[in-house]
Amino acid sequence: MQQELKQALHSELFHILHYWMKHTKDEQHGGFYGRLNNASIPDVLAPKGAVLNARILWTFSAAYNLTRDLSCLTMARRAQDYFRNHFLDTAHGGVYWTVDYKGQPLETKKQVYAIAFAIYAYSEYYKVTKEEQARNIAVKLYNSLQQHSYDPQYGGYFEAFTREWKPLADQRLSEKDANEKKTMNTHLHVLEAYTNLYTIWPESTLKKNIHDLLRLFCDKIIDKRSGHLHLFFSEQWQVKGNLVSYGHDIEASWLLLEAATIIQDEELITTCKAMALKMALATQEGLDRDGGLWHEYEPTERNTLPEKHWWPQAEAIVGFLNAWQLQPAGNYLQRASDSWRFIENKLRDRSHGEWFWGVHEDDSIMQEDKAGLWKCPYHSARACMEAVKRL
Template identity: 75%
Template sequence: MIQQALKQALQTELHRILHYWTTCLPDEQYGGFYGKVDHYNNVDTLAPKGAVLNARILWTFAAAYNLTGDASLLPLARRAECWFREHLLDTEHGGVYWAADHEGRPLETKKQVYAIAFAIYAYSEYYRATKEEAARAVAIRLYNTLQRYAYDHKLGGYFEAFTREWKPLQDQRLSEKDANEKKTMNTHLHVLEAYANLYTVWPESTLKKNIQDLLQLFRDRIIDRKSGHLHLFFNEQWQVKGRLVSYGHDIEASWLLLEAAQAIHDAELTAYFKAMALKMALATEEGLARDGGLWYEYEPSTQHMVAEKHWWPQAEAIVGFVNAWQLQPSGRFLQRAYDCWTFTEKHLLDRTNGEWYWGIREDGTVMEEDKAGLWKCPYHNARACMEIMKRL
């Protein structure tokens, strides 16, 4: 059976990923985890330590402990939480810093909503692992901070970024490749993901309403109902800016949106996003190559396909296509998931040094990018393994 083979393979792969982050990343000199490991497994001991990386490390070890019960993972989650709390939480102005230096001193103090969302996500998971009220209190405090400073009370949704003191920023971009717009799909998707995880440990009525509002924004503003793809960038008034298609985000959102609707037990939104998950999975198939891998992006205005295959869209495709198969067992989606894993196993797993390569280029050569860094984390691939273990 395909599902048994897939489950077994990803269960094995989860242990491989966790072994890498357990043995290669702990920083014994300055605490926490190293901020950068390059393609060749060379550690940059002086690299900045980003909030996104460290929140995702915290979430991964807590989630893996919650799923497997492996007691050896809990000290690593505690290590991540301790360093995050001491060096990345801004106790004066609220929120989290974007990055600290290698010793833990604040380096980039801007408040990026995306990073704060991952802190909420991580601390909610850590509370589930430890039942420490202080951890849940951090998640709730960060949630209240976002609602106070980042929420657009006039037009809905969340602005992207602020100064440390929550003043407007000229450059709102999450990364250099992003458009400088005040609202983005990506940030809203991960605020939703974070709020849904928080709701599972703190089922508060206002939080539920915030989650419903976010789901309705995806339904009414962010998803292109005709194509099933996501719009990625918006101005303050929710006017769409650009038509770039991100296949990895399409398939990731297909299951995260449904999961959020189910978390709050909203029957109407659950029914809607079950149907939409199938539509978005079908839309994602446009980006599948013959080898089973998922291409990166497509620009309709120039008909240009970025035919690279990065690590994280493959991880999300495996989960998203299994999710679609669970909704429609008679379809081909399970085979899509299995083919994507087969591609990943063949081309992206570093059998020598561990972890996954960043990706491969159109010509099949490996992209020599970080193994760990501000953006390369154990979140997408470890989460894919855990999702498949739970679902199958």
């Protein structure tokens, strides 16, 4: 099973990378299209998002690091050039949330989540190019978050600000999110970004920031009873709501352990290993009989959102492989294989390439972006790369 899964995901990685190289480049206005539909037809006037562009930069940098395929390096350079010229706010620091199709600033708010992905991407790009400017950009963005977003009183990071880093009434990352000052999702990706930055800039204060984020997850964000993550919080870390996100549970399970391992904190490594297994076990509550992972669960109403999105399936591959490495006698390797089979059978677009956004309860395809503000190569390609390395 191991070799079969490794070979399948190695092959899938190249299919995904080829899709983005072939279909997403905006040759008229530069960079990449802001949106493609299910048939891979671009909306040439669509806004271009910082998250999408940072994730393209990270994906092709990481892919080059793994494969040494020069076409990946060419894509990474294209992504870096566009991001530097159009998304970095040279006047106030941070990055714009979106630019228009011509590359002019559109939504200029400072969403910490997006800035975290820029740090994550530039750190990866530095690994493959050793361009000092790339590391300087990553460090500068990190300093902006520490200066403006860090909460010295209660710990953690606030969600969003105006372009000038002033308070923002609506701090939501997306329309479906609760409008709270602190969220699990942003903290998870700040942790991910800081961890990657530490691999190229092992600075002592950054190490403490990573340690503090891991303690926040262990002490405030993970429900120690259930193994699920709390998602939304007040400024003082009061839990708001009880929604369960299975995809985030399994994604966090391996990212937390990775962070503890990279900063070489033995106490946190031990804690995060136990947490990873508990969270992987909790995630299994959201598995359907076909191997797919349901999106969300609302415990009070006992209501499962009857959709299976692409990214939780990708994270399930990595999270279950991580759990298998920690506990080989368990059923986690089979769970990872089942996740891939679900993707292969239900989400892979055999006509146009890449993965669909998701399927409904009856397995009908969701009519959402094939590429867009949120639909990026990051989860799918990363799952393939992690599987190749772990297997």
